Amino acid sequence: MELFRGILGGKVVKAQIIYLTGFMGSGKTTIGEGLGKALGVTVVDTDKWIEEKEGKAIRELFSEKGEGFFRDLETEALQSISQTPQIITTGGGIILREDNVSIMKEKGIVINLKCEVEEIFQRLAGDQSRPLLQNKNKKEIETMYLERKKHYEQSADIIFDTSGKSIRKIIQELKEYLLKN
Numbered sequence: 001m002e003l004f005r006g007i008l009g010g011k012v013v014k015a016q017i018i019y020l021t022g023f024m025g026s027g028k029t030t031i032g033e034g035l036g037k038a039l040g041v042t043v044v045d046t047d048k049w050i051e052e053k054e055g056k057a058i059r060e061l062f063s064e065k066g067e068g069f070f071r072d073l074e075t076e077a078l079q080s081i082s083q084t085p086q087i088i089t090t091g092g093g094i095i096l097r098e099d100n101v102s103i104m105k106e107k108g109i110v111i112n113l114k115c116e117v118e119e120i121f122q123r124l125a126g127d128q129s130r131p132l133l134q135n136k137n138k139k140e141i142e143t144m145y146l147e148r149k150k151h152y153e154q155s156a157d158i159i160f161d162t163s164g165k166s167i168r169k170i171i172q173e174l175k176e177y178l179l180k181n
């Protein structure tokens with residue numbers, strides 16, 4: 001069963017894997033889970049895959065082993081997760097490595113969940129699970145957001161704006177989009 005069959009960049013594309021990308025707080029994990037239920041397909045979150053493999057929380061992995069160690073595991077996750085059809089929800093930094101983008105493009109299609117930075121701040125207020133947001137002020141987070149923006153845009157097959165939309169509405173719209181494609 002294909003999760004997507006449509007025309008992208010002038011070409012007919014069929015895909016059994018959908019990758020959700022986007023900045024921290026864009027809703028990848030939440031939307032992916034709901035969309036998987038709505039479509040009846042498996043969902044794998046690369047962060048959860050890594051946490052299970054290592055038996056540690058992302059926060060601990062960053063502080064004990066460093067970001068590079070975590071990034072290597074992200075690539076390993078993308079290479080290893082093979083069940084289809086499925087939705088793979090990624091960590092916000094997955095697009096930082098070109099190799100990761102190549103794997104995603106080769107194996108499936110990439111949907112970027114976009115969200116205005118002000119809304120990200122609201123969604124993640126008080127969050128302590130994301131090491132890269134700790135000890136950073138709004139300005140610094142916004143700088144990271146702007147630096148990454150082009151990576152999300154360049155690596156995406158489809159950009160879906162979630163700003164101002166409820167979780168339910170986003171899942172519904174994505175489901176309808178995928179069913180008609």
Ligand SMILES: Nc1ncnc2c1ncn2[C@@H]1O[C@H](COP(=O)(O)OP(=O)(O)O)[C@@H](O)[C@H]1O
Binds near residue numbers: 023025166170
């Ligand atoms: N459309 C939305 N509206 C309001 N809150 C949202 C929305 N999408 C996600 N959230 C909330 O934002 C937080 C981060 O969502 P999450 O799925 O973990 O994002 P990501 O995996 O992209 O970092 C969660 O508390 C989630 O419930």
Ligand SMILES: O=C(O)C1=C[C@@H](OP(=O)(O)O)[C@@H](O)[C@H](O)C1
Binds near residue numbers: 022025047090091
């Ligand atoms: O953007 C990033 O570099 C990260 C995003 C996180 O996932 P979410 O995007 O699901 O928060 C997690 O992978 C880690 O904390 C690093």
Ligand SMILES: [Mg+2]
Binds near residue numbers: 029047
């Ligand atoms: Mg997530």
